[in-house]
Amino acid sequence: MWCIDRNGRREFPGGKEDWPGAARTAVCCAAFYPDVEEEQIADEAVSCYNCRYRRWTAASFTCSA
Amino acid sequence: MRVVLCIDDTDNLESRGTGTLASQLARELEENAWGTSRFITRHQLLVHPDIPYTSHNSAMCFVAEIEEGSLEPLIRHAAAFLARESAEGSDPGLCVVDADQLGDPAPLIAFGQKAKQSVVAMDEAYGLAKSLGIHLSEHGGSGQGVIGALAGAGLRLSGNDGRLKGHMAIDTDNGRATVGKICAHADVDEVRSLDGRHPEGDELVLLGEKVKTVLLDGKSVLLVVPADGAADGVAWQTCSKQQLRNY
Structure with missing residues (x-):
């Protein structure tokens, strides 16, 4: 379940440290697209934390997919 | 002469990354026989609602030793390159520092650290660049x-x-290499543990699938942690991506 921020964007509820959650979410996402190597931070190759469409925020990220 | 070249905000969600453009610029610097460059570093800046960025707000930078008389051609080339190669909708910026002429780098370093913590205006950037004699262009x-x-x-x-x-x-032996062999790599200056220890040259490190270094004390440092289980005489293993994320 995603949160909706004040601008109507979908924000990941697990913050920046929910590694299993980010991986589970990405595995189920048809829009996942790996970001460039230098911007990947998760050890799981398929993770929202490694996705080109995540946009980091202070507490988490929003999804642009 | 030593120069520092940094670019930022050249991409969009579909384009090549800023790091790829930095690599291309570094390669073209050498192809033009202006000098030689070393590794490219990625620097995380503040993520904040008031700052426009594509997805991560990071800058890409390299240091080069260039021949006398090559600074102006390099700047012209990099400026034209960014104007030509940056993605639609991006807001590219170029900074070239003549490190030999800079004098005290403290104000520039302080600006970098400030941009990791707070929102900074363009006017402030241009003002500092002008006062320090640094090339800065959009x-x-x-x-x-x-x-x-x-x-x-x-x-x-x-x-x-x-x-x-x-x-x-x-090159490894079954995924392992000595500290000495790792440091023989052109882009690795040192192996250091996360808690600051310096393994001896003959100590073995279990290397992960993708080996990445960080910039510490001006060096390219491979960070390691004690190996899980410490089997087969392996004392250390490389850090995971997650462990390196805050660098």
Whole structure:
């Protein structure tokens, strides 16, 4: 379940440290697209934390997919 | 002469990354026989609602030793390159620092550290660049990338910020290599543990699938942690991506 921020964007509820959650979410996402190597931070190759469409925020990220 | 070249905000969601453009610029610098460059570093800046960025707000930087008389051609080339190659909708900025002429780098480093903590205006970036004799220019869109470009150059000069772009290809024996062999790689200066210890040259390190270094004390440092289980005489293993994420 995603949160909706004040601008109507979908924000990941697990913050920046929910590694299993980010991986589970990405595995189920048809829009996942790996970001460039230098911007990947998760050890799981398929993770929202490694996705080109995540946009980091202070507490988490929003999804642009 | 030693120069620091940094670029920021050149991409969009579909384009090549800023790091790829930095690599291309570094390669073209050498192809033009202006000099030689070393590794590219990535520097994380503040993520904040008031700052426009594509997805991560990071700048990409490299240091080069260039021939006398090559500075102006390099700047002209890099400026035209960014104007031509940056993605639609991006706000590219270019910073080139003549490190030999800079004098005290402290104000530039302070600016870089400030840009990691707070929102900075373009005017402040241009003002500092002018006062320090640093080339700073915008090449499309709003030009906001000048802030990150200047900040990234300062962070690179600090010697203690950022991860290196790319992975190190190191020959191993069943995934293991000695500290000495790792340091023989052209882009690895040192192996250091997360808690600051310095393993001996004959100590074995279990290398992960993708080996990445970080910038510490001006060096490309491979960070390691004690090996799980410490089997087969392996004392150390490389850090995971997650462990390196804050660099």
